[in-house]
Amino acid sequence: MSVLTDVPTSTDESRAIETDILIVGAGPAGLYGAYYAGFRGLSVTVMDVLPQCGGQISAMYPEKPIFDIAGFPAVRGRDLVDNLVAQAEPYGPRYLLGHRAAELSHGADGRPVVRSDQGATVRAGAVVITGGVGTFTPRPLPAGEDYLGRGQVYFVPDPAAHTGHDVVVVGGGDSAFDWAAVLSPVARSVRLVHRTGRFRAHGATVDKVRALGIEIVTDSEVSALHGTARLEQVEIRHRTTKDTRLVPAQTVVAALGFLADLGPLQNWGLTLQARRIAVDTHMATNLPRVFAAGDITDYPGKVRLISVGFGEVATAVNNATTVIDPEAALFPGHSTEKEN
Ligand SMILES: Cc1cc2nc3c(=O)[nH]c(=O)nc-3n(C[C@H](O)[C@H](O)[C@H](O)COP(=O)(O)OP(=O)(O)OC[C@H]3O[C@@H](n4cnc5c(N)ncnc54)[C@H](O)[C@@H]3O)c2cc1C
Numbered sequence: 001m002s003v004l005t006d007v008p009t010s011t012d013e014s015r016a017i018e019t020d021i022l023i024v025g026a027g028p029a030g031l032y033g034a035y036y037a038g039f040r041g042l043s044v045t046v047m048d049v050l051p052q053c054g055g056q057i058s059a060m061y062p063e064k065p066i067f068d069i070a071g072f073p074a075v076r077g078r079d080l081v082d083n084l085v086a087q088a089e090p091y092g093p094r095y096l097l098g099h100r101a102a103e104l105s106h107g108a109d110g111r112p113v114v115r116s117d118q119g120a121t122v123r124a125g126a127v128v129i130t131g132g133v134g135t136f137t138p139r140p141l142p143a144g145e146d147y148l149g150r151g152q153v154y155f156v157p158d159p160a161a162h163t164g165h166d167v168v169v170v171g172g173g174d175s176a177f178d179w180a181a182v183l184s185p186v187a188r189s190v191r192l193v194h195r196t197g198r199f200r201a202h203g204a205t206v207d208k209v210r211a212l213g214i215e216i217v218t219d220s221e222v223s224a225l226h227g228t229a230r231l232e233q234v235e236i237r238h239r240t241t242k243d244t245r246l247v248p249a250q251t252v253v254a255a256l257g258f259l260a261d262l263g264p265l266q267n268w269g270l271t272l273q274a275r276r277i278a279v280d281t282h283m284a285t286n287l288p289r290v291f292a293a294g295d296i297t298d299y300p301g302k303v304r305l306i307s308v309g310f311g312e313v314a315t316a317v318n319n320a321t322t323v324i325d326p327e328a329a330l331f332p333g334h335s336t337e338k339e340n
Contacts, residue, residue, distance in 0.1 A: 001085055003095045004045075004120075015121070019045040019094070020324055021317065022114055022124035024101040024265075027055020029294030029309030030130035031084035036317040038091020040332055042324070045122055046093055047114070049100035054081035055132050056295075057306075060175055060258075062157050063182045070307055080306075096120060100135065104268045104290070112289050117264075125324035128316045129270075129277060129285070129292040130309070133260035141170060141254035143235075144225050151231025152252050156182065164188050166248040168234045170222050171255035177201040177209050179253050184212045191247060193217045193236055225252065262296075273298040283316035289323055291316035 004017070020042035023030045030046055031053060037044035052058050054077070057066075062078040069075055075083075099116035104127070107113050112127045138154035145152075156162070156179045167187045169180045172194035178201075180192045192209065197218040199206050209216065223237035223244060234249040262275060271278040271286040276298035283291045293316040294309035302308075314332075321328045 001089065001095060002092060003097055016113065016123040017045060017094075017096075017120065018123055019043050020125045021045070021320060022047065022112070022122050022127045023130055024048075024114070024127060025055065025130035025132055025294070025296070026050070026053040026095065026097070027130060027132045027294060027309075028057060028080065028084060028306045029132075029313045030055070030128075031081070031088060032310045033128050033130060033293065033313035033317050034088040034093040035084070035091070036314050036332075037320075038088055038093065039335060039338070040317060040321045040328075042125070042317075042321065044088075044091065044093045045096060045124070047096040047099050047101050047116060047120075047122065049098065049117075049135055051098050053085055053095065053097070054078075056136070057081055058157065059136070059155055061178060063159060064178050066306070068305065068307060096122070100264065101129075101131075102264045104287075106288065110288060112287075124289075126289045126291060126320035128283075128313065128320060129265065129290065129296060130294040130313060131262070131265055131292075132295045134262040134265065134296070136258040136260045138254065138258050139256040141222060141252070141256065143222050144252060144254060147225045147227065147231045147252070150229070151227065151250055152225065152254060154254055156253060159183055159186055162187055162251045165250040167191070167251045167253065168193060168222065168236075168247065168249045169253045169255060170194070171253075171257070172196065172199040172201060173255060173257060174201045174205060175257075176253070176255035177205040179255060180209050180214050181205070181212060183251075183253075184209075184214055187251075189215075189248075191215045191217055191236075193220050193222055195219070195221050195239060222252065225249075265296075276302075281315075282319040283312055284319060289320070291320050 021037040021044045023046045026048035057077040065074040102117045103115040163186045166189045224235040226233040237244045277292040293312035
């Protein structure tokens with residue numbers, strides 16, 4: 001995997017990275033788009049503000065099995081991302097990770113030019129935006145900011161890192177219950193704390209956590225974290241009685257959801273509908289040579305699923321191909337007829 005690290009950061013366009021297709025967002029839609037661009041014989045650069053590929057999957061549920069990907073009765077999130085990266089790899093996509101796509105303009109030749117917040121400039125034949133929900137920021141745990149990196153985490157990309165820990169998971173959604181279940185085999189103890197007795201998580205996931213014997217503390221909140229160099233104890237307070245108790249904890253997982261923000265994409269002049277990018281049946285936006293696919297798009301009947309994003313990004317890249325090269329066919333041919 002070619003991750004560009006030594007990137008020219010000049011605003012001088014003569015030092016721009018040249019690419020046929022720039023994909024903004026390395027989630028599942030963007031990664032499949034990278035494969036598709038390569039399959040169409042185009043050079044491709046993938047930019048993502050996060051330090052890793054995989055979008056929501058890598059950030060929020062890498063260990064979770066996914067059951068609705070065509071051809072996979074079940075696939076672990078992390079494995080799906082690894083396979084998507086491997087599928088694109090023969091075509092040599094370049095990855096600009098840790099770069100937020102900040103500004104879009106069009107050059108005199110009509111080609112889009114995107115600048116990142118790190119100062120990289122990319123000039124592309126076409127841009128495909130697969131930015132998902134935009135930049136997502138975890139909702140903070142009011143009591144816990146001081147312990148970020150010292151025991152408090154928002155995501156659990158590597159459950160083994162919490163082996164032998166007493167863990168407190170805060171939240172009542174799917175992520176909270178998933179992580180409680182995933183951490184149960186490796187942790188010394190797991191407690192789940194939620195402010196009410198009603199959970200947003202799927203009933204089956206709640207039942208699974210109960211069956212694992214994980215203590216579920218309801219009508220309570222984490223009111224304070226204690227420790228010296230690292231987290232050692234968590235204070236749990238009942239919301240009605242105000243009674244508090246201290247429990248040992250080396251890890252607290254704040255799974256309180258996330259705040260999504262389209263960020264700089266809002267200022268690109270794109271037509272937005274309900275904070276998503278409006279596209280037509282070509283997956284074209286209102287801006288020339290700018291397409292979009294995946295969770296970030298909106299049109300009547302839109303369904304936000306990974307499988308839908310795969311189809312949309314194939315449509316986006318094939319239509320972008322005909323914009324970059326008007327002689328090119330829209331239909332890509334069948335992959336079975338092409339030797340890699
Ligand atoms: C807990 C959970 C479970 C789920 N389970 C399923 C499931 O079982 N099946 C299913 O189909 N779907 C599931 N989903 C939904 C699925 O994850 C999304 O539909 C999918 O990730 C969308 O893919 P995407 O590539 O469009 O966007 P994302 O995965 O959101 O990726 C978008 C990427 O764009 C980047 N980005 C955004 N703005 C910029 C910018 N300006 N510059 C650079 N980078 C930017 C982001 O950092 C991110 O990495 C689940 C979601 C969650 C949270």
